[in-house]
Amino acid sequence: MPRDRETWGPVRNFSATATAELLASGTAVTRILAIANQKGGVAKTTTVASLGAALAELGRRVLLVDLDPQACLTFSLGLEPDSLAMSVHDVLLGRVSASMVIQPTADGPDLLPATIDLAGGEMQLLTRTGREYALRAALEDLLAGSSSPYDDILIDCPPSLGVLTINGLTAATEVLVPLQCETLSHRGVGQLLDTVADVKRLTNRGMTVLGVLPTLYDGRTTHAREVLADITARYGLPVLDPPIAKSVRFAEAPACGRSVLTTAGRTPGAMAYRELARRLVAGALAAPPAEIDVVDQRSGDRLSVAALSQVGEP
Ligand SMILES: Nc1ncnc2c1ncn2[C@@H]1O[C@H](COP(=O)(O)OP(=O)(O)OP(=O)(O)O)[C@@H](O)[C@H]1O
Ligand SMILES: [Mg+2]
Secondary structure, three states: OOHHHHHHOOOOOOOHHHHHHHHHHOOOOOEEEEEEOOOOOHHHHHHHHHHHHHHHHHOOEEEEEOOOOOOOHHHHOOOHHOOOOOOHHHHHHOOHHOOOOOEOOOOEEEEEOOOOOHHHHHHHHHOOOOOOHHHHHHHHHHHHHHEEEEEEEEEOOOOOHHHHHHHHHHHEEEEEEEEEEEOOOOOHHHHHHHHHHHHHHHOOOOOOOEEEEEEEEOOOOOOHHHHHHHHHHHHHHEEEEOOEEEOOHHHHHHHHOOOHHHOOOHHHHHHHHHHHHHHHHHHHOOOOOOOHHHHHOOOEEEEOOOHOOOOOOO
């Protein structure tokens, strides 16, 4: 039976302000991070897989949620979506609990997988009462029923602003926006922020925007830096550090069913996700990069992680 919004009662684990306070006090609390951008191909799925693996490496208990009917996250972590009997689709429709569907992955995090059924499920959800809250309710039940709940839940949103992404944002304590730093990449950011504002007003007041994560970043071009500066000036969003350098290694990883941390773990891209995970756990995303004092021998310029992370791919 789908539950309707009034029967849910006070929600635990979902206020971002409370999350920050509890993290500061050292109390165990689940961070729920929605990775969202309706623009396609900006590395949402790659970020969920890589950041999730990096958080697991730090000893965190991590759950990844595939909310995309394309099921790319599910496939890229070694599961065959077509062979799954149950998926997040069944969970969203209230047929089964999330704990019955979650599977371990070789990279460390658990996964709530998706199948193509989710495309039809999106339509079915639209007619349901409280449709925006389906994922949030499922995760709340999961956390409430577990004696050792997850430290981090990362949600891979589809490239749209439909009911699935709204479910991801409504369940989240924070949203992270991957952004490819190229011409016109700011287009759509305003629309995404309008949706985020609606979610904050209507379904999830405590959610905060963690910031923009530059992906497929080529710090050698002034253009990439200009795009980032423009985004900051235009929308006042924090830009997370380090940016994730462009690398062919990312495209190779999904075919192995593992994240880039396993398939090319010492490359700058993998190291950047590790650093991001470390800063996320330390609550120090805005801190200046540690390598800021490195000086380019030829130009005399000081180099940031932004510059370092795209240099010298093995
Ligand atoms: N840092 C990177 N450097 C080079 N290629 C990358 C990088 N990150 C991701 N990619 C590649 O870019 C493509 C798109 O990445 P990904 O699937 O993660 O994007 P997405 O935002 O989830 O896409 P969609 O909107 O379709 O869900 C993939 O082929 C992926 O391997
Ligand atoms: Mg994706």
